[in-house]
Amino acid sequence: MAEKIQLKVLGVSRSANSHDFYCLLLEEVDGDKKLPIIIGRSEAQTVVVSVEKMQTVRPFLADVIADTANKFDLRLKEVFIYKKQNGIYFTQIIWQQNEKIETTEARPSDAVALALRCNAPIFIEKEIIEQFGISPSNQHEPQMIELPLSEMTKSQLKVLLQDAVEEENYERAAIIRDLLKTKI
Numbered sequence: 001m002a003e004k005i006q007l008k009v010l011g012v013s014r015s016a017n018s019h020d021f022y023c024l025l026l027e028e029v030d031g032d033k034k035l036p037i038i039i040g041r042s043e044a045q046t047v048v049v050s051v052e053k054m055q056t057v058r059p060f061l062a063d064v065i066a067d068t069a070n071k072f073d074l075r076l077k078e079v080f081i082y083k084k085q086n087g088i089y090f091t092q093i094i095w096q097q098n099e100k101i102e103t104t105e106a107r108p109s110d111a112v113a114l115a116l117r118c119n120a121p122i123f124i125e126k127e128i129i130e131q132f133g134i135s136p137s138n139q140h141e142p143q144m145i146e147l148p149l150s151e152m153t154k155s156q157l158k159v160l161l162q163d164a165v166e167e168e169n170y171e172r173a174a175i176i177r178d179l180l181k182t183k184i
Contacts, residue, residue, distance in 0.1 A: 021039065046113045073097060
């Protein structure tokens with residue numbers, strides 16, 4: 001069985017790489033490592049609304065799912081970030097109804113927003129936080145966290161390429177262009 005480390009949400013900040021992406025920053029509950037996860041604008045909004053426990057005029061999807069689960073006596077037991085592959089984190093939402101346990105796949109940002117709505121714990125596979133976590137000796141302020149180009153998705157790289165060209169940073173644009181050619 002996987003060894004799990006509990007995380008808490010530190011917040012969301014704009015990504016240093018682009019104005020279209022944000023950084024969801026998680027931290028070990030009983031440790032000092034932080035884990036940045038790059039998310040989109042709408043996902044960032046959902047997480048921020050969940051963190052701040054803001055009331056919205058219309059419910060977000062996380063609100064709808066939490067309310068529906070509550071009506072059917074379904075409890076969100078935990079969220080588990082269990083794998084990272086090609087720069088993408090894979091997350092399970094673990095539900096419990098009476099003695100029955102069910103698992104649902106989700107994006108980390110959606111799962112975290114739902115966990116915040118349902119007051120459920122967030123866990124990560126120990127090997128992932130050890131490999132990709134940022135320790136105090138090498139951490140930056142959240143707004144300065146930059147995902148390595150090699151771990152970015154093709155769509156994230158395309159946005160960065162456009163930004164580099166607009167900023168007339170052609171050296172960076174050439175590096176990003178060449179990296180894009182290697183992405184499947």
